[in-house]
Amino acid sequence: MQATDDLAPLIEILAARIRRQVEAKRASDRVAVRGLELHAALRRYGAHGPSVAEAVRLDDAARLDPAERDAVVQRVEREIGRQARFSRSRDPRYDINRHIVVTRLRRWLDGKAAWLQEPPAATAKKPAWRGRTRRRNEASADAGHGGALPQRRTKRRHATIV
Numbered sequence: 001m002q003a004t005d006d007l008a009p010l011i012e013i014l015a016a017r018i019r020r021q022v023e024a025k026r027a028s029d030r031v032a033v034r035g036l037e038l039h040a041a042l043r044r045y046g047a048h049g050p051s052v053a054e055a056v057r058l059d060d061a062a063r064l065d066p067a068e069r070d071a072v073v074q075r076v077e078r079e080i081g082r083q084a085r086f087s088r089s090r091d092p093r094y095d096i097n098r099h100i101v102v103t104r105l106r107r108w109l110d111g112k113a114a115w116l117q118e119p120p121a122a123t124a125k126k127p128a129w130r131g132r133t134r135r136r137n138e139a140s141a142d143a144g145h146g147g148a149l150p151q152r153r154t155k156r157r158h159a160t161i162v
Contacts, residue, residue: 031116038115041105045075059116061109069109076106 039056047068055063064072079102086094107113 034116037101038105038108041101042072045072045079045102045105047072059114061111073106073109076102076109080106 035056038059039052042052042056042064047064049065049068051063051065051068055061061069079098083094083099083102085091087096087099104113104115108115
């Protein structure tokens, strides 16, 4: 049993190294998938030239051919307006995923947001809750219910006499 005790620190080090490698692989896979999403979105809205691959690789909309970029911007603007109209009218053709993609694509084309980087909301750490809420049992006990909430009364339906 002495030999396994000596290996415990090495096993922990190896497990930590494997965990870091897996996390790095997942991060690189996420970047690759985001690149494919950007490439597909650009192609869907009319960008087919050789500058598309370079713009996606460098995550820079300025690398797109200007004429091609203007055509994509027009089509994206039209689609944003269409999706907004569908949303307001509660049309069944409204697609929230498409609306999100065209909005992100428009921000990327304007140079306001990078596509391949992790969005700020995903990397931001949630603040720790500092307040204390009352528990249900405490609240109901304070109200005189002895730890249980009273049953909800439903409306009485009067039966018709026949």
